Amino acid sequence: MRLDVVTIFPEYLEPLNVSLVGKARARGQLQVHVHDLREWTYDRHNTVDDTPYGGGPGMVMKTGPWGDALDSALADGYETGSHAPALIVPTPSGRPFTQELAVELSERPWLIFTPARYEGIDRRVIDEYATRMPVYEVSIGDYVLAGGEAAVLVVTEAVARLLPGVLGNAESHQDDSFAPGAMANLLEGPVYTKPPEWRGRGIPDVLLSGHHGKIARWRRDEALRRTTAHRPDLIERCDPKAFDKKDREMLSILGWAPDPEGEPYGRFWRRPEGMEQ
Numbered sequence: 001m002r003l004d005v006v007t008i009f010p011e012y013l014e015p016l017n018v019s020l021v022g023k024a025r026a027r028g029q030l031q032v033h034v035h036d037l038r039e040w041t042y043d044r045h046n047t048v049d050d051t052p053y054g055g056g057p058g059m060v061m062k063t064g065p066w067g068d069a070l071d072s073a074l075a076d077g078y079e080t081g082s083h084a085p086a087l088i089v090p091t092p093s094g095r096p097f098t099q100e101l102a103v104e105l106s107e108r109p110w111l112i113f114t115p116a117r118y119e120g121i122d123r124r125v126i127d128e129y130a131t132r133m134p135v136y137e138v139s140i141g142d143y144v145l146a147g148g149e150a151a152v153l154v155v156t157e158a159v160a161r162l163l164p165g166v167l168g169n170a171e172s173h174q175d176d177s178f179a180p181g182a183m184a185n186l187l188e189g190p191v192y193t194k195p196p197e198w199r200g201r202g203i204p205d206v207l208l209s210g211h212h213g214k215i216a217r218w219r220r221d222e223a224l225r226r227t228t229a230h231r232p233d234l235i236e237r238c239d240p241k242a243f244d245k246k247d248r249e250m251l252s253i254l255g256w257a258p259d260p261e262g263e264p265y266g267r268f269w270r271r272p273e274g275m276e277q
Helices: 010-017 019-026 063-079 099-106 123-129 149-160 212-230 232-237 245-253
Strands: 002-007 031-036 085-096 110-113 135-139 256-258 268-270
Touching (some): 002 010, 002 063, 010 019, 010 031, 010 149, 019 031, 031 063, 063 085, 063 123, 085 099, 085 123, 099 135, 123 135, 212 232, 212 245, 232 268, 245 256
Parallel strands (some): 002 031, 085 110, 085 135
Antiparallel strands (some): 256 268
16 A cells, blocks of 8 residues: 655654554555655745635635645656555544544555645645545544644554554454444453453453353443443444344343334334343
8 A cells, every 4th residue: 555645744744654554664565655745835935825715714725735746646656556546635524534434445555645734725626636536535533633644643543454464463453443344333342461360350250261152242242331331322323233132132231222113123222211230
């Protein structure tokens, strides 16, 4: 996979040289090219922004530097054999960045990031490149940052760990929170390691039982327990068909019931009386 990042703060992307992403780069599994947007400015102040049409506070990033920078990144990529680019625009007004989207992006060979500053990039830039490649406007949360570089780091880390050979154990991401399949819309439960007792605190006996079926059931129950406690909205929108008989029993214990108006198992909702004692 090739990644290009155009930014006015190239030093912000230094974390891409460490940890799993850094190792993937060293092994040649991931190419990262960071471009300084100011290299495509043509005045002595290296200006990348201007006042917004229509008035209002803040500044807007100009079309000229962005267009020239993206054209240059595309030309370099095509010359080195890259193909099928996709533009990733970090913005609080984008679609939520999810594990499902991370999986989708991990299957693309070339991602180009446009982390903005100020009030954002002139919309014409995004509209122009949407005619040339898929554009993903993504938000990493319902809050506003000073710039999009932190979002680039988040998306890159989430995507890169899904590339073949990046993780030491290829199956380790299958039980992650939100992982496609059995863990979709669920949070992973608690985990434990040695020693078996620490400061008077032990670990659940089932994890020492060696009974893989019981351990799997315990982990599933804990995932349901944590999700209902921390993210009940995930349970409410989860497809009821994703829950088996044992899941339904645990959800009932946790104070949830299927919508009586549903087919034949409607979506789950919290019972007014709450959790069973």
